[in-house]
Amino acid sequence: ARALGAGFRRRFLRIGLPLARPAIMAGTAIVMMETVNDFGAVDYFGVQTLTTGIFTVWLEAGNAGGAAQISCVILGMILLLVVLERASRRRMRFHRMSRTDHRIERVTLTGAVGWMTSIACALPFLAGFAFPVAVLGNHALSSAEGWLAPGLGEALANTFLVCGAAAVVTVTASLFLVYGTRLSGREGPRMLLPATTIGYAAPGAVLALGLLVPLAAFDNALADGILGMTGWDPGLLLTGGVVALVYAYSVRFFAIGQGAADAAVARVAPSLPMAARTLGQSAGGTLIRVYLPLIRGSEATALLLVFVDAVKELPATLLLRPFNFDTLATRAYEQASLEKIAQAAPSAILVILVSLTAVALLARQMMSTR
Template sequence: LYPYVYLLARAAFREQPGCTFEVARALGAGPFARFLRVGLPLARPAIAAGVAGVMMETVRDFGVVDYFAVQTLTTGIFTTWPEMGNAGGAAQIAMVVLALVFALVALEKISRSKSRFYRLSRQHRPVVPIRLHGMAGWAATIACAIPFLVGFVLPVGVIGAHALENTEQWLAPGLLEALWHTLSVGGLAAAITVSAALVLVYGVRLTPARLPRLLLPISTIGYAAPGAVLGVGILIPLARTDNALADTITRLTGHDPGLVLTGTAFAIVLAYVVRFFAIAQGAADAAMGRISPSLPMAARSLGRSAGGALREVYVPMIKGSVGTAWRLVFGDSVKELPATLLLRPFNYNTLSTRVYEQASLEQIGAAAPAALLVIGVGLTAVALMARSSR
């Protein structure tokens, strides 16, 4: 969760005007005092947003706390429903978790509501970095390397060592099938999510009514909800709909179709779309906001329909942002565990659920190949995003 704070804080510090630090220096403030009294307060909104994201992700986490046998509300959902068969109790716990998440969101909004920071100078001069030498430079280098070494090099090295010691696990039955399920379900969910976000954001921009503009942010609530809560909220009504649909088809045709919705990957794809719609919506809204309204108006004046203007004007100009949104949704879908565990059909595994199953049985060597594949897929998505942003 370190990047949640690091990335936002880094962007905030880089965007701070250098003139404020020059004034503080002229008043006799040293480097440390300038950081505490000028830089840190200016970056507080971004840091608060990052900390709120860390708290929400901590509440939503399932895999780590379950592996270390730490009882949380999220693990309580799995204990109450799949193990004890109490769907009502799981729904009640899910409501408590959801209320806690919304309380954290509200707390973060309130903490920043009275803090407003504006750039007064028209010419933005960045802060001049201070080059460290000697022991100070080495200390800063070591401090910056610790998160990377502890958070990436060490765990990947341990997993890689287990994978090398158990090379036969690369040919284990079910690994390639789990990889295919991960890529296909994640890719399909990302495509549907991005397409839906484009259509909805574009439709809101076309309509003069205020109601769609007020309702669109509500569609992003799924990102704040933990995957386990989302799984409970989707599976209970979807199972009832599935049973009613199967009974109706059986009465009409005499053929039992089985569970069409919950017996396939449909429920997983639906959960991914709801869960990560906020990512695609934010990217689409920001990208479309950078396009001058005169361009689609010119297309409409030339006889293009609203759909034609979207297809021929907007999409070609924002294809980079669309691709980034697809990779973000795909990367998060690959890692999603709680919703996948609750909604997957029988004998249906993705890479994340395979890692969870093998690790729960203390078979680290068997879990290592799938874990490395998850890391590889995630790094590939990050590399593609970095390449497209050049």
């Protein structure tokens, strides 16, 4: 294009922008899905959305059917978004012209353009992270009462418990599923594998509602059966504890574990597991002795990503948590709802610190694999 006389603006509009379209559309879809999933911010500012409508109709009006109808509307919107994006691309295909990565030519910006570009790049960080953290830090350090609150340590322990369990369950289950699909060699399971990632597109409130209704029915039937056979009432074994919450986290973030496991397993040369099987290793032995040492970096990355996302998950936690069970996210939300910003700040700061620690470990893992 440059050899044909196209300037910078024309090259960007005719070549760069169309080539970036898949990434732009994917990013837009993710932002829209995360916006639909958000509950804490819109509820705090009093903005009525479909997600807040689920809580209002279900918890305040006691209308589970109406909440389910709203959930179906949200799922329909997400499905329509995906279909429209696919239809807009129609038969367009995007290819790389070379297998090697070329260093992008660096353009030096000076004067007013350079300053404006620097401000534009720094603005998302300043407005989206630095300024809010500074405000929260000011509230958190202004009083020691929030840090000495009796429920803060318990909320921190609960967060590590359920989020850590969900991360382990998600990564383990996704690895077994991907490995089993690859081992079977059949096209049917491989075609159905992407369906396991639909939970990531569904908002947490929708997912919690869809899981709670059947789990509660099964839980009640199980408790009645045990009571009838033994005379002992076990209570609600699934929805009365953290099992339902861990299950919801696993379904919600299964796409992360499945994507990491699928990419990692695909990078293993087929000759390695074939050699192991030739030497008498079973399928399980091949997974443990061949695959795990080669993919443990990717699995550790997926473990951290699932953990960080689970720490921040609020809607599903509010709906599925047991009584008197708080995580850092729910504690910060409850205190903020009562306009107790100083008491909410320590929980919010701890959420940020836990997430940043996991991200730092993730960055270290990525640097070590280069």
